[in-house]
Amino acid sequence: MTRMKKILLDESEMPRQWYNLTPDLLSPLNPPLGPGGKPITPEMLAPVFPMNLIEQEVSQDRWIDIPEEIRNILVQWRPSPLVRAYELEEALGTPAKIYYKNESVSPAGSHKPNTAIAQAWYNKQFGIKRLTTETGAGQWGTALSYAGALLGLEVKVFMVRVSFDQKPFRKLMMQTWGGKCVASPSTETQAGRNILEKYPDTPGSLGIAISEAVEAAVTDPTGQTRYSLGSVLNHVMLHQTIIGLEAKKQLAKVGIKKPDIVIGCCGGGSNFAGLAFPFIYDKVNGADIQVIGAEPFSCPTLTKAPFIYDHGDVAEMTPLLPMYSLGHNFIPAPIHAGGLRYHGMAPLVSAALKDGLMEAQAIHQSECFEAGLLFSKTEGIIPAPETTHAIASAIREAKKAKEEGKEKVILFNFSGHGLMDLVGYDKYMTGQLSDYEYPESEIASNLEKLKGYPLPK
Numbered sequence: 184m185t186r187m188k189k190i191l192l193d194e195s196e197m198p199r200q201w202y203n204l205t206p207d208l209l210s211p212l213n214p215p216l217g218p219g220g221k222p223i224t225p226e227m228l229a230p231v232f233p234m235n236l237i238e239q240e241v242s243q244d245r246w247i248d249i250p251e252e253i254r255n256i257l258v259q260w261r262p263s264p265l266v267r268a269y270e271l272e273e274a275l276g277t278p279a280k281i282y283y284k285n286e287s288v289s290p291a292g293s294h295k296p297n298t299a300i301a302q303a304w305y306n307k308q309f310g311i312k313r314l315t316t317e318t319g320a321g322q323w324g325t326a327l328s329y330a331g332a333l334l335g336l337e338v339k340v341f342m343v344r345v346s347f348d349q350k351p352f353r354k355l356m357m358q359t360w361g362g363k364c365v366a367s368p369s370t371e372t373q374a375g376r377n378i379l380e381k382y383p384d385t386p387g388s389l390g391i392a393i394s395e396a397v398e399a400a401v402t403d404p405t406g407q408t409r410y411s412l413g414s415v416l417n418h419v420m421l422h423q424t425i426i427g428l429e430a431k432k433q434l435a436k437v438g439i440k441k442p443d444i445v446i447g448c449c450g451g452g453s454n455f456a457g458l459a460f461p462f463i464y465d466k467v468n469g470a471d472i473q474v475i476g477a478e479p480f481s482c483p484t485l486t487k488a489p490f491i492y493d494h495g496d497v498a499e500m501t502p503l504l505p506m507y508s509l510g511h512n513f514i515p516a517p518i519h520a521g522g523l524r525y526h527g528m529a530p531l532v533s534a535a536l537k538d539g540l541m542e543a544q545a546i547h548q549s550e551c552f553e554a555g556l557l558f559s560k561t562e563g564i565i566p567a568p569e570t571t572h573a574i575a576s577a578i579r580e581a582k583k584a585k586e587e588g589k590e591k592v593i594l595f596n597f598s599g600h601g602l603m604d605l606v607g608y609d610k611y612m613t614g615q616l617s618d619y620e621y622p623e624s625e626i627a628s629n630l631e632k633l634k635g636y637p638l639p640k
């Protein structure tokens with residue numbers, strides 16, 4: 184009999200609700216704080232986000248219905264396959280059963296369209312015509328451009344200058360879907376013009392691009408533009424939980440009541456939350472599941488940073504968020520997993536770590552690329568550099584299971600493919616990559632600047 188490699192659900196089995204972790208946290212979420220240290224109100228966010236998404240952002244409801252129109256778009260690639268990594272298991276000689284949720288099958292090649300489609304739909308419902316956003320390596324810009332095409336919204340992406348010049352293919356994907364992609368800093372905003380006047384040759388930064396995207400949204404005189412963020416916020420985590428909810432149904436199909444270990448890589452936290460939160464729900468209700476967030480040693484937010492209030496961006500435009508943070512002035516080393524270089528972490532993921540509902544692992548990029556190559560040569564799919572962190576962590580756990588002689592079930596999120604990131608693989612294969620551990624002293628000096636900020640409870 185042919186072995187069952189892919190566990191599939193049909194369209195009618197796709198989840199009809201998203202799961203919100205907020206009401207199940209052991210201690211209540213600290214609120215975001217505005218200027219003066221006071222909790223921000225929904226009205227204060229209204230120029231930036233549509234009210235229906237702000238309602239989701241602050242919702243205490245455990246289950247939130249996925250509108251049928253959104254489900255009718257998600258079926259362009261969902262439900263995504265759950266895959267048994269037989270070839271990887273054989274290469275490792277492990278008794279563990281390794282499963283991965285393959286989010287690379289989306290049109291943009293990652294999990295990001297799960298929230299891009301939902302956000303575009305809610306904006307459209309609210310009468311919004313145009314979305315702005317920033318993008319570093321380009322994954323979020325491509326996902327939002329795809330969503331804009333499907334929902335008939337104009338999408339404007341401010342792409343960090345250095346990536347705009349070095350990564351033309353992501354920009355071309357955005358343009359193919361009708362997204363407008365400009366290099367940031369641009370001459371289209373006051374923030375951009377100010378920077379260009381002082382530093383005409385600047386490579387740009389995510390902080391500058393965020394400032395430009397927010398300014399472009401709030402200064403539209405028609406009031407029909409809003410800003411969109413691809414990770415970190417509560418509503419983004421919510422939209423991604425469809426990943427874990429599908430995975431549960433798929434495991435049940437092969438008779439697995441619960442995995443022993445659940446793993447995701449962590450940048451802003453959204454793909455991790457998407458897979459893990461529905462299993463954390465079981466954990467809160469008594470199930471014995473180890474949940475691991477994997478991150479780079481060079482950006483050790485979960486493993487080395489303190490739990491504090493910090494801005495989400497370098498320009499200090501965002502409210503203060505309760506999260507593990509390396510300091511908003513953190514300058515990341517140029518490692519190849521661009522999506523994992525964020526200084527902070529989603530407040531919901533931060534709260535889960537604080538509550539002991541998950542643990543974290545830091546991994547060097549050479550171990551990750553080695554894992555990525557082994558995965559490519561066994562399972563066939565070339566992973567995104569971000570995704571290789573989850574693979575490396577799964578391999579560590581599979582080796583541990585071998586030493587212990589235990590037949591554990593390991594589940595990880597395959598957040599995206601690496602077909603646009605082959606330059607990173609080239610650098611690794613030609614010996615040009617080095618490992619970098621972010622020093623404690625640097626974290627301490629970044630955090631100096633945050634003295635006097637309020638502290639979360």
Ligand SMILES: *Cc1c(COP(=O)(O)O)cnc(C)c1O
Binds near residue numbers: 293322323449600
């Ligand atoms: C953006 C991205 C990430 C990191 O973002 P999260 O919000 O932490 O999920 C990870 N993997 C891939 C493929 C990405 O595109």
